[in-house]
Amino acid sequence: MSETENNIIRIRDLHFSRGHTKIFDGIDVDIPQGKITAIMGPSGTGKTTLLKLIGGQLKPQQGSIYFHNDNIPALNTKKLYAARKKMGMLFQTGALLTDMSVFDNIAFPLREHTDLPQVMIRDLVLMKLHAVGLRGARDLMPSQLSGGMARRAALARAIALDPEMILYDEPFTGQDPISMGVLVQLIRSINSALDITSIIVSHDIQETLEIADKIYIISQGKVIGHGTPDEINQSDSPWISQFVQGKADGPVPFHYPAPSYKDDMLAG
Amino acid sequence: MFNWFAQIGHISISFFSRLGKEVILFFQTTACFADLLSRPGLIIQQIFSVGVRSMLIIIVSGFFVGMVLGLQGYNTLVDFGAEESLGVVVALSLVRELGPVVTALLYAGRAGSALTAEIGLMKATEQLSGLEMMAVNPVERILAPRLLAGIISMPLLAAMFSAVGVFGGYLIGVEMLGVDSGSYWSQMQAKVDYHQDVLNGVIKSVVFGIVVTWIAVYEGYSCTPTSEGVSSATTRTVVNSALIVLGLDFLLTALML
Amino acid sequence: MSNSRTLEILVGLFVSLGALALLILAFNVSNMQSFGSGSHYTINASFSNASGLKTRSAVTIAGVTIGRVVDIVVDPESFEAVVTMSIDKRFDEIPVDSDAGIYTAGLLGEKYIGISPGGAPDLLEEGSEIRLTQSSIVLEKLISQFLFSQSKEG
Known part of the structure; x- marks a missing residue:
């Protein structure tokens, strides 16, 4: 009982399809408060779509997504925007605004949503930048940053308004080992220092298993397994073991659906 | 047979739903104008990128168009001994038609395509999504200031085009071909009416400002967020703007005459 | 700061030039001066x-x-x-x-x-x-x- 009360996000019976493609076919997900939860799965399973559904950028055909006590899909624009102020999102590309400097990017949400004096904004921005180690890069433009730095700057922006929850969209993809290590370190320290709930969407198994408290594995529109990293590692489900161990063939077939090889060759 | 009807039905339904979405978005955007007035900085920045940056091409083109009008007009008018009317010909062509139309076409190529590319890239690089997730409405923050800046800039650019063009015609007609300077200006002033010609030209350019900027902004906002999507949206902006400007010009001229 | 100042100056220049062009069209090119404005x-x-x-x-x-x-x-x-x-x-x-x-x-x-x-x-x-x-x-x-x-x- 106490476990359900501590869930910041409760997703029930979520259905979402794009055109005729079913992306989610009735999934239930609970995100515990103050923990790092990872959502994993092969590419193309709609992990990013799930983040967009939580952020209210997409509307599901069916089902509910509770953030505290608000059902996100049912909120009007004003309440949705109020809920979003409590969320931060780190996009895969960083999504920094290209026409302003790093400093102005971090200051942007503060300037948009608060009436703080410039001096205070400056202090806050420098604090956030210091936390991600980019205080010296404040005057650079986003185009001058490396991919890893852009992601760190975007992380500083995501925590600018001190959100209760941060959504990470593929934070480790395409990073060199050093910046990967930096990001793992940052996500962990931000989570514990600021007592933030983190949701990580990823398919980088090692890094994710390393920092996550709870893991959901999604494939073909269903949750095929969830639990702590240890439980996932020791799972005997063929799906999970194929994914965790990265086997080429298994329940997720190597071949895209096709007529039998022999028939196809003879048909020519 | 039924397939054929179904296809017509499908095409018209998707056309009207697109149109409906576009109209709703347009009104949502214009509804933000009132709030924008409290943040003039946003508009100033956009006037800089759509207006100031288009100024050079507009002024240079206006000057050349005026000179060509002077040359062509003179050669035709001199046959009738009516070269004193050169000023009228140059000024009326510019103020009524060429000023608003050519400015709109150049603007579509210079500022419109840049707007589409900018907004399309913001979409492709998730900046628009990022704004939404920061609880900032991209319609209010990105679309509205650009549209308003376009509406403000277009009539100013068209006026510059016409004014510079009249001087270009003067340079050729009076300084080079020897039309009497006094009759160039006085005939012009006698025949060009403030309401009928100048104001109608301004109205046209305001309409073109709304239409071209809107096309640019909408194409960017609704494009497929990939590099091909952005580039084809940019092309569509220029092509659609040109067609709609020329069509609307005919319609407006017919209405105003 | 100086950057946004230059921006403001340039935009101000642009708007004044546009207004000047409109005035030229009104008074120099058309006949607003001699007729149409007065009573x-x-x-x-x-x-x-x-x-x-x-x-x-x-x-x-x-x-x-x-x-x-x-x-x-x-x-x-x-x-x-x-x-x-x-x-x-x-x-x-x-x-x-x-x-x-x-x-x-x-x-x-x-x-x-x-x-x-x-x-x-x-x-x-x-x-x-x-x-x-x-x-x-x-x-x-x-x-x-x-x-x-x-x-x-x-």
Whole structure:
């Protein structure tokens, strides 16, 4: 009982399809408060779509997504925007605004949503930048940053308004080992220092298993397994073991659906 | 047979739903104008990128168009001994038609395509999504200031085009071909009416400002967020703007005459 | 900071140049200065033939434009063309017995109304009518009259 009360996000019976493609076919997900939860799965399973559904950028055909006590899909624009102020999102590309400097990017949400004096904004921005180690890069433009730095700057922006929850969209993809290590370190320290709930969407198994408290594995529109990293590692489900161990063939077939090889060759 | 009807039905339904979405978005955007007035900085920045940056091409083109009008007009008018009317010909062509139309076409190529590319890239690089997730409405923050800046800039650019063009015609007609300077200006002033010609030209350019900027902004906002999507949206902006400007010009001229 | 200042200056320059261009169009290219902005009053005149006259045709005294034709309608009873003219307030001392004629500027030029001042002490004011009028000369009529009289004589 106490476990359900501590869930910041409760997703029930979520259905979402794009055109005729079913992306989610009735999934239930609970995100515990103050923990790092990872959502994993092969590419193309709609992990990013799930983040967009939580952020209210997409509307599901069916089902509910509770953030505290608000059902996100049912909120009007004003309440949705109020809920979003409590969320931060780190996009895969960083999504920094290209026409302003790093400093102005971090200051942007503060300037948009608060009436703080410039001096205070400056202090806050420098604090956030210091936390991600980019205080010296404040005057650079986003185009001058490396991919890893852009992601760190975007992380500083995501925590600018001190959100209760941060959504990470593929934070480790395409990073060199050093910046990967930096990001793992940052996500962990931000989570514990600021007592933030983190949701990580990823398919980088090692890094994710390393920092996550709870893991959901999604494939073909269903949750095929969830639990702590240890439980996932020791799972005997063929799906999970194929994914965790990265086997080429298994329940997720190597071949895209096709007529039998022999028939196809003879048909020519 | 039924397939054929179904296809017509499908095409018209998707056309009207697109149109409906576009109209709703347009009104949502214009509804933000009132709030924008409290943040003039946003508009100033956009006037800089759509207006100031288009100024050079507009002024240079206006000057050349005026000179060509002077040359062509003179050669035709001199046959009738009516070269004193050169000023009228140059000024009326510019103020009524060429000023608003050519400015709109150049603007579509210079500022419109840049707007589409900018907004399309913001979409492709998730900046628009990022704004939404920061609880900032991209319609209010990105679309509205650009549209308003376009509406403000277009009539100013068209006026510059016409004014510079009249001087270009003067340079050729009076300084080079020897039309009497006094009759160039006085005939012009006698025949060009403030309401009928100048104001109608301004109205046209305001309409073109709304239409071209809107096309640019909408194409960017609704494009497929990939590099091909952005580039084809940019092309569509220029092509659609040109067609709609020329069509609307005919319609407006017919209405105003 | 200095960056946004330059931006503001450039935009200010742009807007002022645009406004200047609009002013040039209004005062230098069109005739807002001489007519259309100031106050004026309207007078009427009936002509048996107003062919070639258009709205915005000039109204002159001694060759100087003092106003414009604003409306031309047919009187449903007399079948005469009633021409309404808008005259600049500066020329408000035109005697009532002045006569108005429709003339042509040059052989093929535009039609305009010429007013020849009379000598009466009363002056034309808002809504008054000029009674002495001379209609447009229609070239075809003139030629046919001439040929007709020639053939009668001959």
